[in-house]
Amino acid sequence: MSRILEITVALSREARRIPLLWxxxxxxxxxxxxxxxxxxxxxxxxxxxPYPEKRFYVxxxxxxxxxxxxxxxxxxxxxxxxxTPYKDEPFYxxxxxxxxxxxxxxxxxxxxDVEEEDAKARQVAYAFERGTPIGETLVREGLAYVRLTPKTxxxxxxxxxxxxxxxxxxxxxxxxxxNEPETKYPADPKYGNFHRPAxxxxxxxxxxRLVTYRILGDALDRGLAPCSKCRP
Numbered sequence: 001m002s003r004i005l006e007i008t009v010a011l012s013r014e015a016r017r018i019p020l021l022w023x024x025x026x027x028x029x030x031x032x033x034x035x036x037x038x039x040x041x042x043x044x045x046x047x048x049x050p051y052p053e054k055r056f057y058v059x060x061x062x063x064x065x066x067x068x069x070x071x072x073x074x075x076x077x078x079x080x081x082x083x084t085p086y087k088d089e090p091f092y093x094x095x096x097x098x099x100x101x102x103x104x105x106x107x108x109x110x111x112x113d114v115e116e117e118d119a120k121a122r123q124v125a126y127a128f129e130r131g132t133p134i135g136e137t138l139v140r141e142g143l144a145y146v147r148l149t150p151k152t153x154x155x156x157x158x159x160x161x162x163x164x165x166x167x168x169x170x171x172x173x174x175x176x177x178x179n180e181p182e183t184k185y186p187a188d189p190k191y192g193n194f195h196r197p198a199x200x201x202x203x204x205x206x207x208x209r210l211v212t213y214r215i216l217g218d219a220l221d222r223g224l225a226p227c228s229k230c231r232p
Contacts (some may be wrong), residue, residue, distance in 0.1 A: 038178035058123075060103045066095025066134075066143060068122070069103060076122040079135040080113055081152040081159050083146040086228045091173050093155040095143040102134050103127065115151040118203025120162055126155055130205045136162045147192040148223030160223055167220070178216075185213045187224050 038063050056199035059072040066084025069077050084095035106186055110125035118124050127134040134154065140162035167174045187194035188205045194213060213219040216232060226232050 011132050011225070032033045032056065044231050051151070056112070056125075057107055058110060059107050060105060063100045063104045064094060066092065066099050066138065066140075069099070069122075076120075077110070077131060078122045078124055079144075080115075080124045080126050080139075081146065081148055081155055081223075082135045082139055083147045083225050084138060084144045085173060089228060089231070090141060090176050094172065098138065098141065098143055099134075102132070103129060103135065108134070111154070113152050113154045120192060124152070133158070133161065139163050140166055140171075142166040144218075145225035146223045147225035148182060149192040152192070163220070175179065179231060181216065182232060183214070185216055185219050187211045187219055189222075189224070192224055194224045194232060195227040196230040199227055199232075200220060201227060201229060202216070 004081075013223050056179045058075075058077065060077075061072045062070045063074070064070055067079045067082055084099070085092040093111055106129050108129055109129045110123065110127055112125050115124050133155070135144065136158055139146055139159055144157045146156075146163045148159070164173065182196055184197060185194045186197060186199075186202045186205065188201075189211055190209050193201070194216075213222075219226075
């Protein structure tokens with residue numbers, strides 16, 4: 001009897017550490033259940049999975065920008081690990097049109113990272129349409145910057161490789177002549193941005209987070225995106 005109690009307690013502890021799996025079809029979301037753990041010994045030394053998998057599907061009602069969309073029946077989605085140009089930046093319209101082609105009216109599978117929702121109550125996720133990674137596609141076509149933060153690292157290597165390819169080929173945003181270079185580029189890895197030294201956003205960066213790059217390319221190689229206000 002004591003042995004059964006031991007295993008029951010171990011399972012209970014592990015269940016608290018493992019998130020639920022989800023399944024969704026269109027607008028409906030269905031809880032599948034808690035992952036069952038097989039206990040082959042009295043030990044509970046299994047290593048935690050870095051990115052617990054969830055089968056989560058959404059239907060896109062309307063594209064809002066190159067990196068965001070409105071969902072059916074409600075809710076919004078923003079792509080993790082990237083940002084496309086904003087309205088006053090080159091290639092904004094091209095990125096939005098391409099996002100429409102890729103996802104509007106379609107069902108997407110979402111995969112999550114550390115952060116699943118942002119301060120604006122939008123789902124933050126990597127989107128896939130029949131296996132095609134939407135964010136990586138936009139980056140590779142030169143229609144998005146990689147924008148990594150400590151909470152969006154799951155597909156960092158794939159996104160950075162796609163960006164390096166787009167930069168070499170001078171596709172999209174990389175075909176625009178570069179701005180006047182600065183002697184340094186202050187950055188805030190928490191938000192995944194780098195700036196010009198005179199940018200009004202720089203004084204807002206806490207000293208313990210401030211990182212400075214001498215070369216713009218170094219900031220890009222580390223997955224930081226240019227500030228949309230000062231446009232370094």
